[in-house]
Amino acid sequence: MDLEDNRAEGWKYLNKQYFGDGERANYVNIPHVIAMVGLPARGKTYISKKLSRYLNWIGINTRVFNLGEYRRHATSAYTSHEFFRADNKEAMAIRQQCALDALHDVCEWLVKGGEVAVFDATNSTRERRRMIRDIVVHKMGFKLFFVESICDDPRIIEQNIMEVKVSSPDYTNIQNTDNVLNDFLLRIEHYKEKYEPLEENLESDYSFMKIYDTGEKVVVHKHEGHIQSRIVYYLMNIHIVPRTIYLTRQYAGALAGYIETQAIPGLRVWTSWMRRAIQTVKDVKAPQERWKALNEIDAALNEIDAVSATCPFSSRFFLELVDATTDRQGRHSWRRRKALNEIDAVSAPCPFSSRFFLELVDATTDRHSWRRRKALNEIDAALNEIDAVSAPCPFSSRFFLELVDATTDRQGRHSWRRRKALNEIDAVSAPCPFSSRFFLELVDATTDRHSWRRRKALNEIDAVSAHVPVLIPFLLRARGCDNRPSRTSFKALNEIDAVSATCPFSSRFS
Numbered sequence: 001m002d003l004e005d006n007r008a009e010g011w012k013y014l015n016k017q018y019f020g021d022g023e024r025a026n027y028v029n030i031p032h033v034i035a036m037v038g039l040p041a042r043g044k045t046y047i048s049k050k051l052s053r054y055l056n057w058i059g060i061n062t063r064v065f066n067l068g069e070y071r072r073h074a075t076s077a078y079t080s081h082e083f084f085r086a087d088n089k090e091a092m093a094i095r096q097q098c099a100l101d102a103l104h105d106v107c108e109w110l111v112k113g114g115e116v117a118v119f120d121a122t123n124s125t126r127e128r129r130r131m132i133r134d135i136v137v138h139k140m141g142f143k144l145f146f147v148e149s150i151c152d153d154p155r156i157i158e159q160n161i162m163e164v165k166v167s168s169p170d171y172t173n174i175q176n177t178d179n180v181l182n183d184f185l186l187r188i189e190h191y192k193e194k195y196e197p198l199e200e201n202l203e204s205d206y207s208f209m210k211i212y213d214t215g216e217k218v219v220v221h222k223h224e225g226h227i228q229s230r231i232v233y234y235l236m237n238i239h240i241v242p243r244t245i246y247l248t249r250q251y252a253g254a255l256a257g258y259i260e261t262q263a264i265p266g267l268r269v270w271t272s273w274m275r276r277a278i279q280t281v282k283d284v285k286a287p288q289e290r291w292k293a294l295n296e297i298d299a300a301l302n303e304i305d306a307v308s309a310t311c312p313f314s315s316r317f318f319l320e321l322v323d324a325t326t327d328r329q330g331r332h333s334w335r336r337r338k339a340l341n342e343i344d345a346v347s348a349p350c351p352f353s354s355r356f357f358l359e360l361v362d363a364t365t366d367r368h369s370w371r372r373r374k375a376l377n378e379i380d381a382a383l384n385e386i387d388a389v390s391a392p393c394p395f396s397s398r399f400f401l402e403l404v405d406a407t408t409d410r411q412g413r414h415s416w417r418r419r420k421a422l423n424e425i426d427a428v429s430a431p432c433p434f435s436s437r438f439f440l441e442l443v444d445a446t447t448d449r450h451s452w453r454r455r456k457a458l459n460e461i462d463a464v465s466a467h468v469p470v471l472i473p474f475l476l477r478a479r480g481c482d483n484r485p486s487r488t489s490f491k492a493l494n495e496i497d498a499v500s501a502t503c504p505f506s507s508r509f510s
């Protein structure tokens with residue numbers, strides 16, 4: 001596959017050369033490669049898998065590429081630590097080829113729609129990291145973030161080896177665990193000869209985080225944008241100490257009595273904020289915490305996320321929107337209606353309308369259970385609809401109905417909103433998500449001195465840009481200057497960056 005030719009149009013033009021010192025790209029929908037760094041048995045695979053599970057859960061399509069698997073597939077030459085000697089030229093060539101093959105697969109997967117690829121290898125030399133950067137950033141235009149795990153506590157390393165390496169496919173021929181331990185420790189010694197930890201002075205352009213001693217200390221360097229911020233936050237909060245989690249429901253009296261007999265040291269009780277959940281644990285003698293995230297509504301939201309994989313917005317996004325646009329008296333503001341209209345316009349591939357999410361939120365936070373049942377019935381109905389409207393039309397009839405409702409005025413006339421929405425639908429169904437009208441406005445806005453026009457155009461950009469990988473290139477092409485942006489377009493782009501820096505959605509949404 002020729003990756004160059006298959007890259008999305010925007011990616012081809014994204015290049016750090018457009019950004020001066022101190023400026024950062026903040027485009028949230030550019031594919032990311034997360035490259036692990038560290039000596040063997042430092043928890044890289046553990047972190048990769050956990051991170052991947054988390055990102056997938058929050059709606060970011062993530063996959064791990066483990067280089068050990070590529071190596072085992074390429075050769076059965078591994079008989080001992082000798083394979084990893086720094087002077088083993090033959091093995092070195094195999095390892096290099098495996099890394100190239102894996103990176104090729106990483107890029108291919110991202111080009112086909114993947115969002116975050118975790119490259120799980122040691123990547124323990126600057127030369128290797130430079131190679132990754134050349135391919136991932138310079139050739140492909142993706143974002144790259146290194147995550148290094150550093151741990152020099154021999155007890156933890158030995159424990160890690162005993163826990164996971166003795167059962168590694170590398171050691172199917174060695175039964176004795178002491179022999180495995182010794183071999184693996186020697187493997188680590190070979191790596192140490194060449195190991196170059198990430199160094200902010202020597203790799204000053206790189207975005208990375210370093211995790212010391214299973215999270216005792218964390219260093220973050222030049223992280224960019226929303227996805228990397230979430231990764232940093234998440235990895236700062238994971239832990240590797242095993243813990244027991246008891247799940248329970250109802251039977252309050254019996255539960256409290258039972259827990260007391262168990263005398264569990266360090267017990268903490270978590271519940272949602274739902275009234276019955278709180279009642280259930282009220283007699284349990286242990287510190288208690290309430291989590292909104294455990295409210296029953298989450299169960300429904302997870303279900304929605306599962307079926308609406310193509311929707312650019314996660315259900316949690318809608319919830320946040322609802323929170324942000326509810327006034328102190330619990331009333332929906334006009335901002336919400338406006339935001340929802342815009343969301344509907346860009347989230348056509350999603351089988352659920354934003355209004356549906358709103359109803360669900362209302363219904364499932366309501367104490368009256370018939371409303372909840374109604375919402376669940378609607379999920380069923382929507383699922384049936386998905387089956388019914390298949391390939392020929394990407395939009396559900398419900399979507400069109402709502403569009404018609406929302407854009408018909410009191411006299412039954414079609415409003416300008418409908419025309420606008422239809423234009424946007426055309427735009428999202430074409431390979432390029434922007435209509436020609438959108439480009440025109442953008443050009444006007446970035447050259448016009450009147451700030452209300454610029455604001456208007458930027459609002460529109462905000463509305464659609466959550467769904468679009470790269471904006472700058474389109475702007476540059478629309479203005480007929482492929483090489484360097486002018487000062488005015490730079491200014492507008494900075495404004496866009498400013499509003500989308502920490503959040504994939506516009507400032508209005510957050």
Ligand SMILES: Nc1ncnc2c1ncn2[C@@H]1O[C@H](COP(=O)(O)OP(=O)(O)OP(=O)(O)O)[C@@H](O)[C@H]1O
Nearest residue numbers: 039040041042043044045046149151160163214240
């Ligand atoms: N930050 C960390 N530092 C050290 N050990 C960790 C860390 N996180 C998890 N672990 C432990 O590491 C063990 C898993 O090792 P893992 O296979 O992930 O190492 P690895 O670095 O991927 O090794 P290799 O380079 O051989 O593939 C688990 O026992 C886990 O508890």
Ligand SMILES: O=P(O)(O)OC[C@H]1O[C@](O)(CO)[C@@H](O)[C@@H]1O
Nearest residue numbers: 040067068071095121122123124
């Ligand atoms: O050292 P490299 O070439 O990055 O390769 C990753 C290697 O890391 C290991 O996970 C180290 O134990 C091997 O299984 C794998 O071959």
